[in-house]
Amino acid sequence: MTALGARVEGGSTVFAVRSPHAETVWLCLFAGERETRHAMERRGEDWVIALEGDLSGRRYGYRAQGEWAPERGRWFDPAKLLVDPYAVEIDRRFVQDPRLAQFGEDTADLVPRALVPRPTPPLPPQAPRFAPGGLVYEVNVRSFTRLHPEVPEPLRGTVAALRHPSILAHLRKLGVTAVELMPVVAWIDERHLPPLGLVNAWGYNPVAMMALDPGLCPGGVAELRETVAALHAEGIGVLLDIVLNHSGESDVHGGVLSLRGLDDAAYAHAPDGTLINDTGCGNTLDFANPAVRRLALDSMRHFVTACGVDGFRFDLAPVLARGPGFSASAPLFDEIAADPRLADRILVAEPWDVGPGGYRLGAFPSHWFEWNDRFRDDVRRFWRGDGGIGTLATRLAGSSDLFGVPAPGQSCRSVNFLAAHDGFTLADTVAYAERHNAANGEGNRDGHADNCSWNNGVEGPSQDPAVLAARRADLRALLGTLFASTGTILLTAGDEFGRSQAGNNNAYCQDNAIGWVDWTHRDRGLEAHVAELARLRRARLERHARFPETVRWLTRGGTDMTVEDWERPGESWLQCRVAEGEDTLFTIDREARMVTIGA
Structure with missing residues (x-):
């Protein structure tokens, strides 16, 4: 099988790209703005030149x-410079322009040029740094x-900034066991954003x-590699949030930038030839296609x-x-499990898309972790006052109704979170009953309309001491519930000190003060509270990875919870103890807006 991409091999440089239906493919080398074209040799479905x-x-x-017939999945246009799908570094960011979609x-x-990578020795295999039950x-x-x-x-806004001593100190303070980096590969703005003066953030x-992305990672592979090493030195793992489900080439009105101009069969099509849009982004990559999985x-x-x-x-x-x-037995799952460099990696699913039957929480393979939005919504509802104590207990105990009881030696697969990049920030959850995305x-109209949020009587910012006190209490209760829960927990950067987006629950296009984390005005009291919660959780990390097999659920009066207690509307107090030794795991008191971890 031909190794795709560009690589230095002995005394030559080899380029290989897949394009099964092209008639001719040219390698285009650039010296400044001067372009030199070299016809490539067909080898089966691939084109190669050394x-x-x-x-x-x-x-x-x-x-x-080749043929230009978009209605039949043929988008060959030699006027279009195409980015190598296997490029690892590019020389500039992508920009939107109508010419990207205009034949001829x-x-x-407009289009970035890939850079031939410098030979870099592969890193030796090492076990992943990840603690189930961690943060x-x-x-x-x-x-x-x-x-x-x-x-x-010069470092602000880049991957390299994550290894600055001030950032590392903050991560240590919070007891972070792994960082999850939102996408760091190069993207293009959606077509509707430039006319609005907005960008994809x-x-x-x-x-x-x-x-x-050369804006986020101007030092390329070396910058990411060195940053990962610096985080590893602190005992912190690194997860990449990767988008393999669609590409920025969008729908049939989108640009010809890479895959579309080489092999449109990479995208899933309905029987009538139209693009399937299970992502809501215009196209969906077809994982029934072995080339896409590769x-x-x-x-x-x-x-x-x-x-x-x-x-x-x-x-x-x-x-x-x-x-x-x-399908829970999809080929990609087996291929990852069989790959010697991927089989032991930490795999976390966002278990939903917008396609038919796309909500698959709890349906991924047993060694995958999954984002649990039911935890988010049920915990928010409880503290808002319209959620039941029984549902809350299920979420705190690892959501066995969704994931089952872990097998012996297995950790809980739930990734519990209260807020993430998509939706209200945690502070906005208790300050806004409605989205404010103007x-x-x-x-x-964009963003979720139902956020299980509340405003404590005033929509948005308030100077009322009573409102502010209620919001502080709500945040501490919510965070206490998160840190008391069984499963791995996720905290979005800035939520530990009250980050706000002014009620915007879909700030994907706000590369400005709305989306930027405000370090100067952070709530240091809340930050210290989260650091203490993290300390308490670290002391029982193994317990948080798996719920104890025998526990007692107690009422305010110290008696065991009965069926009537679990089902009583408005029940607001709960304590969980390990049956042997009377070790208290946590106490929930909605009336007092308090969560106590431990005794």
């Missing part, structure tokens, strides 16, 4: 000649460090699956062997198991 010399760092792209319009001045810290690299006063200005719209596996393997990451969080993960319907330019 040039003399070490071309490390040289900029390149492809052009492909040359795009060499995963979700980070948008740019927004997290953009305003940090101690991070030097989250990165969930990639074009090439392993090409690092690209996904090669991308993951690259980040493990070249950068040392410990695992992955998969955006809209049911897409990975569609062929076209979801800044997104979509008439406040």
